[in-house]
Amino acid sequence: MKSCLIVDDSKVIRKVARHILETMQFDVAEAADGKEALDHCAQTTPDVILLDWNMPIMSGMDFLRAYRSSVASPMAKVIFCTTENGIGHIKAAIDAGADEYVMKPFDRETLEAKLQIVGCI
Numbered sequence: 001m002k003s004c005l006i007v008d009d010s011k012v013i014r015k016v017a018r019h020i021l022e023t024m025q026f027d028v029a030e031a032a033d034g035k036e037a038l039d040h041c042a043q044t045t046p047d048v049i050l051l052d053w054n055m056p057i058m059s060g061m062d063f064l065r066a067y068r069s070s071v072a073s074p075m076a077k078v079i080f081c082t083t084e085n086g087i088g089h090i091k092a093a094i095d096a097g098a099d100e101y102v103m104k105p106f107d108r109e110t111l112e113a114k115l116q117i118v119g120c121i
């Protein structure tokens with residue numbers, strides 16, 4: 001079973017994403033900010049991380065930089081979740097080590113396509 005860590009400060013987004021991923025047979029874990037995500041990744045390596053941009057305590061970008069400069073091995077694939085307004089940030093996210101990005105709100109088909117691109121399904 002593939003594993004996915006959903007990192008988002010919105011409980012609603014986490015719930016929606018969890019539902020989609022569980023119907024795709026993913027083992028799902030959740031974190032509400034980048035700090036919680038780093039703590040999770042210190043314990044275990046998910047196959048893929050769905051990463052929100054704006055979060056309190058530690059943003060998605062700060063998480064990504066910290067995670068990619070860590071000694072974690074193997075590294076999870078990271079899919080950045082951005083809003084329409086965030087499209088200009090996509091290059092920065094890829095430069096910081098994101099493997100893909102998805103626009104919010106996303107549906108099952110879109111997420112499935114992104115998971116295929118990063119090789120997780």
Ligand SMILES: [Mg+2]
Pocket residue numbers: 008009010052053054055
């Ligand atoms: Mg957010």
